[in-house]
Amino acid sequence: MSHIPDEKLFTFSNRVKGKVVIITGAANGIGKETALRFASYGAKIVIGDLDIAGANKVVEEIERTGGSAVALKCNVTDFDQQVEMFELAMKKYGSVDIVVPNAGVSEVGVFQKLQFKNGRPVKPNMLTVEVNLFGPLYTAHLALHYLQINKKEGDLKSLIFIGSMASWAGIPGGEMYSGSKHAILGVMRALHPIMELKGIRVGTIHPFFADTAIVPTPVKLLLAGIPLTPVSRVAGAIFYAATDVDEDSNGSAWLLLDDGPVFQVPKEQFKEGVYKMIDERANKGRAALKGAQAWIRFFRDIWRITGKTVITTSIAAGLAKVVYDNRATIEHALRTAIAN
Numbered sequence: 001m002s003h004i005p006d007e008k009l010f011t012f013s014n015r016v017k018g019k020v021v022i023i024t025g026a027a028n029g030i031g032k033e034t035a036l037r038f039a040s041y042g043a044k045i046v047i048g049d050l051d052i053a054g055a056n057k058v059v060e061e062i063e064r065t066g067g068s069a070v071a072l073k074c075n076v077t078d079f080d081q082q083v084e085m086f087e088l089a090m091k092k093y094g095s096v097d098i099v100v101p102n103a104g105v106s107e108v109g110v111f112q113k114l115q116f117k118n119g120r121p122v123k124p125n126m127l128t129v130e131v132n133l134f135g136p137l138y139t140a141h142l143a144l145h146y147l148q149i150n151k152k153e154g155d156l157k158s159l160i161f162i163g164s165m166a167s168w169a170g171i172p173g174g175e176m177y178s179g180s181k182h183a184i185l186g187v188m189r190a191l192h193p194i195m196e197l198k199g200i201r202v203g204t205i206h207p208f209f210a211d212t213a214i215v216p217t218p219v220k221l222l223l224a225g226i227p228l229t230p231v232s233r234v235a236g237a238i239f240y241a242a243t244d245v246d247e248d249s250n251g252s253a254w255l256l257l258d259d260g261p262v263f264q265v266p267k268e269q270f271k272e273g274v275y276k277m278i279d280e281r282a283n284k285g286r287a288a289l290k291g292a293q294a295w296i297r298f299f300r301d302i303w304r305i306t307g308k309t310v311i312t313t314s315i316a317a318g319l320a321k322v323v324y325d326n327r328a329t330i331e332h333a334l335r336t337a338i339a340n
Contacts, residue, residue, distance in 0.1 A: 025103025027054030
């Protein structure tokens with residue numbers, strides 16, 4: 001596990017000039033800082049946020065410094081509104097190059113306490129899961145399409161998720177938040193092998209508690225005296241994960257443990273301990289499946305190349321051989337049947 005010092009986080013800033021970056025939840029906090037950082041190096045920014053007033057202020061700030069940006073009101077739990085966000089990027093700028101599903105909330109509602117109405121249990125408030133998991137899934141689903149439009153060999157294309165320390169360790173009292181952030185890491189890992197083949201970078205950023213509005217005041221009080229992760233460093237980690245030229249870092253997790261440097265966790269280090277055991281068993285299963293698929297492809301190609309005639313002839317020849325090899329048994333069975 002290597003660390004990336006702050007002064008290295010923008011090493012590949014020349015790669016984003018003229019690129020189109022979609023960021024959800026960029027009206028404030030990590031998203032806002034990320035938008036400003038990308039814009040400062042010449043990227044064109046598209047912001048989707050429920051807080052349209054705040055998002056427009058970020059656009060104005062970018063434009064005052066000579067950059068280009070646009071914002072629209074977007075509830076990330078609404079798939080159609082996310083479609084509008086991607087379509088706006090295409091209409092205004094003609095491409096989508098980097099996507100950051102940043103919008104998120106902390107624990108909303110109480111998972112452990114059952115609520116009742118008229119004596120019957122009431123469904124819990126699942127807004128945390130809807131925003132933190134369904135929202136990024138919608139964003140990623142659309143990104144898979146839009147990132148490939150007009151893509152050329154060697155183009156910078158990235159999809160960077162926002163995880164958390166809660167992607168690795170459960171937070172008591174934050175069951176829905178922890179579950180959603182665990183899931184985000186799993187989504188990235190599942191997408192990585194396919195996206196790598198398509199030339200698209202993926203990764204997840206995992207900050208410790210940062211000084212943003214998403215961290216409730218009681219939690220900030222509980223953490224008093226403990227260094228929080230600087231928002232600027234989180235934005236830098238997003239920037240680096242999206243722009244790094246090293247293909248081996250594709251699919252990595254990027255940890256910001258506290259007020260310290262960004263750590264890269266290579267995908268290979270996801271396969272230790274229990275993960276290693278499961279991976280080895282899964283590899284055996286995939287090998288067997290791959291062998292079966294190879295035979296299926298073989299017979300499919302034979303059928304396509306030679307047609308039904310050869311296959312029919314082969315089957316007939318096979319049946320004839322079976323009959324010949326068992327002729328004595330068949331002859332005895334026929335005599336017995338005639339005698340009876």
